[in-house]
Amino acid sequence: MGYHWHWGIYFDKIKGGEETYLSWLITGFGWTVAVSLCSWIIALVLGGLIGTVRTTPLRWAARLANAWVELFRNIPLLVQFFLWFFVVPELLPEKLSLWVKQEMPAKEFVTATVCLGLFTSARIAEQVRAGILSLPRGQRLAGLAMGLTLPQTYRHVLLPMACRIILPPLTSEFMNVFKNSSVAFAIGVLELTFQARQMQEDSEQGIETYLAVTVLYFICAFAANRVMSWIEKRTRVPGYITTAK
Amino acid sequence: MGQFDYTVLKPSLPFIWTGLKFSVTLTLIAMSGGIVIGTLLALARLSSLKPLYTGAMLYVDLMRSIPLVMVILWFFLVIPLIIGKPVGAEYSAIITFTAFEAAYYSEIMRAGIQSVSKGQAMAGYALGMTYGQTMRLVVLPQAFRNMIPVLLTQTIILFQDTSLVYAIGAKDLLKAADIAGKNYNRPVEMYLFSAVIYFAICFTLSTFVKRLHKRIAVLR
Numbered sequence: 001m002g003y004h005w006h007w008g009i010y011f012d013k014i015k016g017g018e019e020t021y022l023s024w025l026i027t028g029f030g031w032t033v034a035v036s037l038c039s040w041i042i043a044l045v046l047g048g049l050i051g052t053v054r055t056t057p058l059r060w061a062a063r064l065a066n067a068w069v070e071l072f073r074n075i076p077l078l079v080q081f082f083l084w085f086f087v088v089p090e091l092l093p094e095k096l097s098l099w100v101k102q103e104m105p106a107k108e109f110v111t112a113t114v115c116l117g118l119f120t121s122a123r124i125a126e127q128v129r130a131g132i133l134s135l136p137r138g139q140r141l142a143g144l145a146m147g148l149t150l151p152q153t154y155r156h157v158l159l160p161m162a163c164r165i166i167l168p169p170l171t172s173e174f175m176n177v178f179k180n181s182s183v184a185f186a187i188g189v190l191e192l193t194f195q196a197r198q199m200q201e202d203s204e205q206g207i208e209t210y211l212a213v214t215v216l217y218f219i220c221a222f223a224a225n226r227v228m229s230w231i232e233k234r235t236r237v238p239g240y241i242t243t244a245k
Numbered sequence: 246m247g248q249f250d251y252t253v254l255k256p257s258l259p260f261i262w263t264g265l266k267f268s269v270t271l272t273l274i275a276m277s278g279g280i281v282i283g284t285l286l287a288l289a290r291l292s293s294l295k296p297l298y299t300g301a302m303l304y305v306d307l308m309r310s311i312p313l314v315m316v317i318l319w320f321f322l323v324i325p326l327i328i329g330k331p332v333g334a335e336y337s338a339i340i341t342f343t344a345f346e347a348a349y350y351s352e353i354m355r356a357g358i359q360s361v362s363k364g365q366a367m368a369g370y371a372l373g374m375t376y377g378q379t380m381r382l383v384v385l386p387q388a389f390r391n392m393i394p395v396l397l398t399q400t401i402i403l404f405q406d407t408s409l410v411y412a413i414g415a416k417d418l419l420k421a422a423d424i425a426g427k428n429y430n431r432p433v434e435m436y437l438f439s440a441v442i443y444f445a446i447c448f449t450l451s452t453f454v455k456r457l458h459k460r461i462a463v464l465r
Contacts, residue, residue, distance in 0.1 A: 003326055070448060070451075071444070073447075073451075074405075074443070074444045074447035074448045074451065075405070075440050075443050075444050075447070076405035076406070076408040076409075076419070076443055077405070077408075078408045078409055078411060078419065079408060079419060079436070079439060079440050079443055080440075082419075082423075082436045083436060083437070083440055086432050086433055086436055087433050087436055087437055090433050175310075178312075179310075179311075179312040179313070180312070181312075182312035182313075182314045182315060183312075183314060183409065185314065185412070186411060186412075193312065193314050193315060193318075193412075196315065196318065197318065197412075200318075200322070206322040207322065207323070210315065210318060210319055210322065213315060214311055214315055214319075217310070217311060217312060217315065218310060218311075221310045
């Protein structure tokens with residue numbers, strides 16, 4: 001194995017520049033976290049809404065929501081990134097299209113966030129629907145029988161329980177967002193994977209580079225996991241949903 | 246860019262077809278290899294031998310916590326270093342996906358094995374079968390049958406994930422569309438076209454899996 005090890009590479013200056021490779025990695029980490037968290041917020045709001053709609057008696061809305069989920073689940077994420085980056089601007093009205101292509105600030109970041117947010121929203125919608133459907137039918141009926149309107153039943157009876165039930169799958173979805181954000185390198189977001197490829201080419205210290213990036217992804221996944229389990233603990237209803245610990 | 250021009254689709258079809266064939270080949274090889282290795286990993290994880298158990302657990306957890314793109318880049322970097330000569334992006338992709346998917350399939354097979362009631366294995370042992378015979382003839386066939394819908398769903402995800410070989414430049418469906426788009430200067434049409442193909446295949450398969458799931462559920 002003719003590999004030349006050089007563990008000090010992180011503190012070396014990049015070729016023809018003043019920055020160190022470490023600063024590239026830190027920038028990458030920052031973008032990864034930014035894209036992931038922003039898309040997570042979009043995904044939670046939209047996914048919660050769409051998942052809820054799919055369980056209501058509104059037939060047309062449920063159909064629309066189903067179509068939404070199928071659309072986002074059956075196209076590879078990378079293809080979706082390309083669609084949002086290259087195709088969607090072409091479909092907009094001419095003035096807006098020109099603005100998006102030329103003037104929109106942080107174009108790559110915005111596109112990546114919207115794309116990853118909508119992609120994840122479809123997956124969350126699926127979880128939310130499953131969560132609501134897993135509740136005993138009596139809960140909905142009891143709410144309605146007590147004179148609550150349908151929205152009130154959802155607000156005060158169904159959703160609070162469903163949200164707690166789906167926390168474990170949401171945890172892995174939250175970790176997935178960080179993993180999936182790596183695909184955004186393809187449209188030029190300066191996140192970790194982009195930096196990994198750039199640093200590998202520039203420094204030719206592939207193993208050291210990928211190792212650092214992998215560790216940073218680990219940290220993201222671990223932090224995501226901890227945050228969610230903290231929420232799970234805080235929101236637990238005493239005597240209702242028991243976890244192993 | 247103005248109006249869409251769909252006339253570029255026809256001359257690029259042979260090219261796209263080659264790409265699609267690679268995507269499907271990669272999916273099928275990674276699926277078969279992944280299920281075989283995954284089953285072995287699942288057995289290792291359920292075994293009472295500590296080193297086997299720990300090794301399998303570490304491998305599965307490691308693969309599942311790294312983004313696939315990084316795994317693809319890792320293998321593309323490390324395989325040539327280990328075997329001492331460069332490998333093509335296509336071969337690298339096949340090895341990567343088999344190794345990566347094995348981790349996901351192993352979790353499914355583990356659930357499958359655990360879904361078979363304990364009495365079945367005990368009955369096997371009571372009949373004088375060895376561990377290997379019990380697993381091969383009694384437990385695994387049932388585990389596999391119970392998990393067919395989930396295994397297929399994972400395969401659909403695998404098919405979508407193969408598009409990520411873009412990172413190392415292997416010529417799959419998406420890369421073919423990408424190149425064709427650049428050749429004819431019509432990237433928008435080509436990306437849309439590839440999205441339609443992916444959607445058609447995945448939607449058809451997932452509808453089929455849903456039906457299968459219902460039928461198997463009734464059978465049990």
